[in-house]
Amino acid sequence: MTGLTTTASLIYLISAFCYVIGVHLMRSPKTAKKGNGLSFVGMILAAIMILIEILVSGRVQVGAWIALAAGLALGIFYGFSKAKRVPMTDVPQLVSLFNAVGGGAAAAIGAFDYMTANGHLPLVLSIPVVLDIVIGGITFSGSLIATGKLSGKVSGKPITFPGSKFVNILVVIAIVAAAILMITQVDNSWYLVLALLASLAFGLLMTLPIGGADMPVVVSLLNAFTGLAVAFAGFVINNQVLIIAGALVGAAGTILTLQMADAMNRSVANILAGGFGTDDSQPASPAGQTDVKVVETSADDIGLQLAYAHNVMIVPGYGLAAAQAQHEVAELAKLLTDNGINVDYAIHPVAGRMPGHMNVLLADVNVPYDQLKQLDEANSMFENTDVSLVIGANDVTNPLARESGNDISGMPILDVDKSKSVVVIKRSMSSGYAGVPNPLFSLPNTKMFFSDAKKGLQDIIASSKEYINQ
Amino acid sequence: MSEELYANLAIFVLSLLVGFEVMSKIPSTLQTPMMSGANAIHGVVVVGAFAIAAEANNWLLYVLTFFAALFAAINVAGGYTVTDRMLGMFDRKPAKKEEDKK
Missing domain, CATH: 1.10.287 (Helix Hairpins)
Structure with missing residues (x-):
């Protein structure tokens, strides 16, 4: 050395x-x-x-300097300004976008090494080169689709087409064939192109059939994939920091994926199979639910109820994040606390668009950290809660999870039904993501307020003000 | 197997084990920032973009270098910034807005 x-x-x-x-x-x-x-x-x-x-090597050509400097400058500018300006509700898709480009960079490095090999690449290098291109390509297109699904640019519904299984098999065969050809015959760029295209297609086909609500787990999984691609890039250029950091992210990302899936009571295999999601494409049995009796209420009544409560628990869910109603909920909470009412938030681990996302959203609108109660703490408080205000949450409050024999059995839930009264703000009676009807809605102490979270909260704030100022 | 490959493989396997170990039991509050933080770390692929620049000597390779550098730089700059913003929210005290309102 x-x-x-x-x-x-x-x-x-x-x-x-x-x-x-x-x-x-x-x-x-x-x-x-x-x-x-x-x-x-x-x-x-x-x-x-x-x-x-x-x-020091002195080997870098002028053109390469320009390419490198231009790429770095543009990339830093774009990445930094995008990350600085993104609203907190859109963070998941941004993380997915950053993950996509990481995979793309790894694939570009693999492609570069294949093209500069001059027809000779020892097996110990050609295998990581191929893995680099294939994994990098898959994460690049897969993460871009995940970004699109999270931001609504691509339909969040599972997208399938007849014969998709057959096409999947063809694409996998193409990847394997291209990989073998690349390893055995190093001098043919067409194999490289085939491997790249097939990998990109596979990323697409893998992510499209998965429902939008499962995307966080997919993003986390693809994140782990990118880590591995980067580690293989480290083998290719013989640089240990890439191997260590890549393997670290690959392993850590895998564990994180399993933990996220666990918190959502789903298995990774299940998510990738898209099984759950496919049921989702049909609106969950509205017919079966029409006979359920629910009591509707109005913003005016809720305002009155809140104004005379002592302890209020806000239970935010995906609907709140989707409607971007975090400002309104913080305003309502502040109005109530300023008038001596105790307000806390019950945060389910998977509430929001990603595990932990709800904490970030609420912290962003200056909700004091000590008002955010995690699952166990919140559950010990419901018995003394006068009003539980469930905003856009469904499955995480479903008491059926405590019973056996249904899709959400065993999922940890918030025991909202134990509080003295419950108000649910929800757009419709439709089932949650799991497609299981929620008996909470028809309990005697539950009232339903059918509204978009943002609009509904604005109305409730207005009416609460009236009662409080009386 | 060459000594170099063996060393790299050993590093790879041990780093995987470190990754599994360091990640056990993450509080759910931190899962999204953690994912974002790990995402930033694989931006280390930027080192690879520098490394290939040293070998690039024709237009096609310049273009590949450009894209490797562009993608990796977005990954690093964006990844760290957004993670930092997310984590910054956990220790932010409620702002002084209360006085403004009264």
């Missing part, structure tokens, strides 16, 4: 150390920000070191 390569190896080791400790620190809310900062320091160190390495 020359002096430079020794220094470089040590710097990359420090950089890898920063990532591991950074991720470790991110496990607790108190140190999470520090952890992310440390990981960023590692990133900067690695980038400076590789820059010095290629500067």
